[in-house]
Amino acid sequence: MKESLGIIDDEGNLFGVINIIDALVVVFIIAVLVAGASLVLTGDGESSSAPTTGTTNVTLDLGTQPEYITSQISIGDSYSPSENADLTITDIYFTPQDESTRAVVRAELSAPSSGETIQYSGAPPRYGRQLEVLTETYSTKGTIRDVGGGSELTTTETKVVVRANLSETDARRLSEGQPIRVQGREVATIESVTTYGTNNPDKKTVFLGLTLQSVTNGGQQAFGETRIRPGASLSLPTGAGLVKGEITRVGAMTQRGQPATRDVKLQLSNVSPLLANSISPGMTESFGGETIARISAVQRENATIVTKGENGDIYEQAHPINQDVTFTANLSVRETDTGVTFKGQTLQQGRVVILDLGTVTIKATVVSGYQ
Structure with missing residues (x-):
């Protein structure tokens, strides 16, 4: 074996x-x-299993910038703060702000993905975070105001009425259809102009109907840093220079109410004969071919004065020189749900209105015809 x-x-x-x-x-x-x-x-x-690259869009508010910076900002500008992070400008929005220009840009961020976001230069793109933009021609930084969405800023045509006080010369430089541009971009349009005289013959009150190219900021429409609401201040570079005014109405380009005319009885009390005789039928307040007021009838009488006698009694007698002037004026008014307005103010008995009649400016008290 x-x-x-x-x-x-x-x-x-x-x-x-x-x-x-x-x-x-x-x-x-x-x-x-x-x-x-x-x-x-x-x-x-x-x-x-290496980190993948993701992208997201943000809105960067660059704040006010000098002209030598805004003139260089262009769509397509890019910046890489680190090897795996890139920023590219995809849209630009300029608005006036006092004597400067406010710049807001839309930018695409590219960086490693981290969960549902990206890690751009070491951190997620959060609201309020500041990001630098460095190119060969300029250096600036901006604050993130919005995250996500498309590559373009969403602009909206917003209608407003703005009230401004201007010199007569500047007021005449404003006209309907006049565009307002910043860095060659149209940011607003003057749709209507209504001009009223004031107690200073060299100054005018102007109501401008405007279309603004606004953007959404914090859930509200904004024009630059101005939240569009009644009472907000607005600065506009126009053919009359920089116009600074106050928003009086949002969502319309005309003053509140329907246009109409009213024959209103007005009075000047205890004025000199020189002023009394300077007022006559046919006189008008006009501007730019539009008549605001026209005087149709005038009555004059000696003014009444009150004196006190030696015994303490009160006496009423005619003034030897001064006169009371009562006149009727056809006024261009607006009829609203709450009453009739003239030059943006409600007409009421005893209210003082100002009329610039060309050769004379008067302050007259409303007597009747205002309702």
Whole structure:
């Protein structure tokens, strides 16, 4: 009977075939190959799980900028604050702000993804975070006002009425259809102009109907830094220079109410004969071909004065010189749900109105005809 072979025979061969030392060398080589393959496979796994690049859009408020900066800002400008982060300007919005220009841009951020956001230059793009924009021609920074959405800023045509006090010369430089531009971009249009005289013949009160190119800021429409609401101040570079006014109405381009005319009885009390005789029928307050008021009838009589006698009695008598003037004027008014207005003010008995009649400016008291 043949004797079975052991694992290692007397000569040191494995299964009587391979020398044990050679077998160990083969095992070592196989282990090295397996380890190398493991490293290669592990490396492939790591590269496949490397962070992916994501993009998001933000609105950056650059604040007021000098002309030499705004003239350089262009769509397509880009900046890379780090190796794996990029910022590219995709839209631009300019508005006037006093003597300067306010710049707001839309920008696309590209950076490694992290959950539902990206890590742009080490942190997510959060509201209020400041980002730098450095190019070959300019350097600036802006505050994030909005995150997400499309690549363009959403602008809205917003109608407003603005009241401003101007010199007569500047008031005459304003006209309907006049565009308002900043850095060559149209940001507003003058749709209507209504001009009234004041107690200063060199000054005018002007109501401007405007269409503004506004954007949404914090859930409200804004024109630059101005939240569009009644009472807000607004600055506009026009053909008359920088016009500073106050928003009186939003959502319309005319004053409140329907236009109409009213014959209103007005009175001047205890005035000099020179002033009394300067008022006559046919006189008008007009501006730019539009008549605001026309006097149709005038009555004069000696003014009444009250004196006190030696015994303490009160006496009423005619003034020897001064006169009372009562006259009727056809006024261009607006009829509203709450009453009739003239030059933006409600007409009431006893209210003082100002008429610039060209040769004379008067302050007259409303007597009747205002309802």
